[in-house]
Amino acid sequence: MTVVAPAVSACIERRARLAARMEPGAVAVLATAPETLRNGDSDYPYRHDSYFYYLSGFAEPESVLVLVAPLGEQPARSILFCREKNPEREIWDGYRYGPEAARIAFGFDEAWPIGELDAQMAKILANVPALYYALGHSAALDAQVSGWLKAVRAQGRSGVAAPASAHHLPGILDEMRLxxxxxxxxxxxxxxxxxxxxxxxxxxxxxxxxxxxxxxxxxxxxxxxxxxxxxxxxxxxxxxxxxxxxxxxxxxxxxxxxxxxxxxxxxxxxxxxxxxxxxxxxxxxxxxxxxxxxxxxxxxxxxxxxxxxxxxxxxxxxxxxxxxxxxxxxxxxxxxxxxxxxxxxxxxxxxxxxxxxxxxxxxxxxxxxxxxxxxxxxxxxxxxxxxxxxxxxxxxxxxxxxxxxxxxxxxxxxxxxxxxxxxxxxxxxxxxxxxxxxxxxxxxxxxxxx
The missing domain is CATH 3.90.230.10 (Creatinase/methionine aminopeptidase superfamily)
Incomplete structure (x- = not known):
């Protein structure tokens, strides 16, 4: 079911406000809600995660938003990971933006296929001071984060450091959404x-x-x-x-x-x-x-x-x-x-x-x-x-x-x-x-x- 996105400019402004509240150079990760099986091969009607939608306006499942806070002269960056274009699946399930169209339509700085998430996060988290995400909210996300941090720490002999601290992201977003x-x-x-x-x-x-x-x-x-x-x-x-x-x-x-x-x-x-x-x-x-x-x-x-x-x-x-x-x-x-x-x-x-x-x-x-x-x-x-x-x-x-x-x-x-x-x-x-x-x-x- 199609959901009309809020004004793109509002989402861009919210992302900027969040980035400004984070530790300089820190990274925030926010995943949308998963699709949920109702019974047999029938899913419940899909509904996005509210936090994710508040910042992105993007209503497709299998999506992750990554924000990099500004540091010195380096500006903040917003990165979307989403499903790739797939003409065969679109015959069955409907239109998909794909990374490039989503980047343009929703005002992101970068966009990647969701399959690239693990590889890219191992790079994005290198040498950043802190990580913001919903601590303990999702066992699946906790496991992913653990894997990303392990991959970053494996580069320690090359002088790469993993984030030294983690912060609960919803605490900041709750005050913004209020x-x-x-x-x-x-x-x-x-x-x-x-x-x-x-x-x-x-x-x-x-x-x-x-x-x-x-x-x-x-x-x-x-x-x-x-x-x-x-x-x-x-x-x-x-x-x-x-x-x-x-x-x-x-x-x-x-x-x-x-x-x-x-x-x-x-x-x-x-x-x-x-x-x-x-x-x-x-x-x-x-x-x-x-x-x-x-x-x-x-x-x-x-x-x-x-x-x-x-x-x-x-x-x-x-x-x-x-x-x-x-x-x-x-x-x-x-x-x-x-x-x-x-x-x-x-x-x-x-x-x-x-x-x-x-x-x-x-x-x-x-x-x-x-x-x-x-x-x-x-x-x-x-x-x-x-x-x-x-x-x-x-x-x-x-x-x-x-x-x-x-x-x-x-x-x-x-x-x-x-x-x-x-x-x-x-x-x-x-x-x-x-x-x-x-x-x-x-x-x-x-x-x-x-």
């Missing part, structure tokens, strides 16, 4: 718009008697119809009590009158993910208890949005959402008011975790749970890191009420989550997925027309 440039933000906005349309389509389709997998089919149809190459993850379509299972994805139950259906589904467009959750009534009308809980979650999300601004810690949005949810749980009798005099008391005792047991969001980007630490690892106490303009994240408060003693029965088996994709801006946040219907009246009006 801030999205304008092109990435635009692409993520398009992915969110497609997913929002899919949620609206699924709402219009839903009615008592349909199966969860039928709703899933509507989502997947809308993703692909609008150019998204894949779902960003296995969709969750959870009706009734299934919505109280956070990672439910069997999607095989029938939707019944009076239930809610929770749908967590996003698409991947040109390597970037969207991630949206909406919850709506199967019959198109919220019952009073459903509406009460739904609007509580909606208020919690609005509180989280208000906490997203450059400077304050990432954890602030979760804390804001939890305060609203805990107050609502007390007011509705989900948490015992006689035991806890305030939301703060309930939160301190973790009483809210019975009904809200996950975080309020995560980084979003090339991976649906994108890379980057959530804490400032440079500080001894590792506090939550401050938000910065250009970060992309989800905001997804929820409430999940399982049958339990002391819990009002009218709320049993109601699971609600509302999730949107946002970009941190200079003065707040921009919601990318706002086209997905969310208000009670908006959802009911949409479903009433169909």
């Amino acid at each position: 801030l999205k440039d304008a092109g990435e933000q635009s692409l993520m906005g398009r992915a969110a718009s497609i997913a929002a349309g899919a949620h609206a389509r699924a709402m219009r389709f839903t009615r008592p008697g349909v199966f969860e997998y039928e709703i899933e089919a509507e989502l997947l149809h809308e993703f692909r119809r609008n150019g998204a190459q894949f779902p960003a993850y296995t969709p969750i379509v959870a009706a009734g009590s299934n919505a109280c299972v956070l990672h439910y994805n069997q999607n095989n139950s029938q939707c019944r009158e009076g239930e809610l259906v929770l749908v967590d589904a996003g698409c991947e467009l040109d390597g970037y993910a969207s991630d949206i959750t909406r919850t709506w009534p199967v019959n198109g009308r919220f019952s009073a208890p459903q509406k009460t809980l739904y609007e509580l979650v909606l208020q919690a999300q609005e509180a989280a949005f208000a906490a997203i601004v450059p400077g304050p810690p990432y954890s602030g949005m979760h804390e804001a959402a939890v305060r609203v949810l805990a107050a609502g749980m007390l007011d509705l009798g989900l948490i015992d008011r006689n035991k806890y005099g305030s939301p703060e008391d309930a939160i301190a005792d973790k009483a809210h975790l019975q009904f809200y047991m996950h975080g309020t969001g995560h980084w979003l980007g090339m991976d649906v749970h994108d890379v980057g630490p959530y804490r400032d690892m440079t500080q001894p106490d590792r506090p939550s890191r401050p938000l910065l303009a250009g970060m992309a994240l989800t905001v997804e408060p929820g409430i999940y009420v399982r049958p339990a003693e002391g819990v009002p029965e009218e709320y049993w088996n109601i699971g609600i989550r509302i999730e949107d994709d946002v970009i941190v801006t200079a003065d707040g946040c921009r919601v990318l997925s706002g086209d997905a219907p969310k208000g009670v009246a908006e959802i009911e009006q949409l479903m009433e027309k169909h």
